[in-house]
Amino acid sequence: MLLELATVILEPLGCQISTFRNPEAAFKAFAGAQPRPNLLITDYAMNSMNGMELIQECRRVEPKQKILLLSGTVGTEIFNEAACKPDQFLAKPYHARQLIDLVRGMLAS
Numbered sequence: 001m002l003l004e005l006a007t008v009i010l011e012p013l014g015c016q017i018s019t020f021r022n023p024e025a026a027f028k029a030f031a032g033a034q035p036r037p038n039l040l041i042t043d044y045a046m047n048s049m050n051g052m053e054l055i056q057e058c059r060r061v062e063p064k065q066k067i068l069l070l071s072g073t074v075g076t077e078i079f080n081e082a083a084c085k086p087d088q089f090l091a092k093p094y095h096a097r098q099l100i101d102l103v104r105g106m107l108a109s
Contacts, residue, residue, distance in 0.1 A: 002092075006041065009096045010103060022047060023054045036062050039106055042086075044071035044078065056084045066106050070094075 003019040011017055018037075020026035023046045030040065040058060044051040051069050058065055069079070072092030079085045088102055 002043070006099065009099055013100065013104070015103070023049045023051075027054060027057050030058050031061050036065060039066045039068060039103065041068045041070065041103075044069060045073050051086075052079060052082060052084070055086055059084050066109075068102065068106060 003021070007017045007019060018029060020029065023042075026042070030036070042051040042054050046054070049057075051071070055067050055069065058067065067086045068088045068090060069086035070090050070092055071078070075091065076089050079089070088106060090098060090102055
């Protein structure tokens with residue numbers, strides 16, 4: 001349901017959205033994408049790997065990839081000491097306006 005919600009929020013901004021229900025499929029699509037996406041958004045809590053692990057794998061392929069980490073289960077402490085960090089973090093629950101503003105800002109920079 002959260003994948004669909006993010007799509008409904010971001011598509012009207014002109015964003016082309018691809019969603020994945022598991023991190024392996026997301027990584028496979030990311031690694032094969034040419035060009036790479038302008039922004040990768042991932043949740044922390046997933047079934048077979050967490051968002052930090054997905055970020056690390058994606059950054060091995062594209063070190064400068066812009067990444068937004070979402071979570072309703074952890075806070076920024078999860079990556080404070082990590083060598084590989086997301087560019088931005090948004091705690092759930094969030095308002096649509098928060099996601100829109102954050103995505104716009106990340107895409108503009």
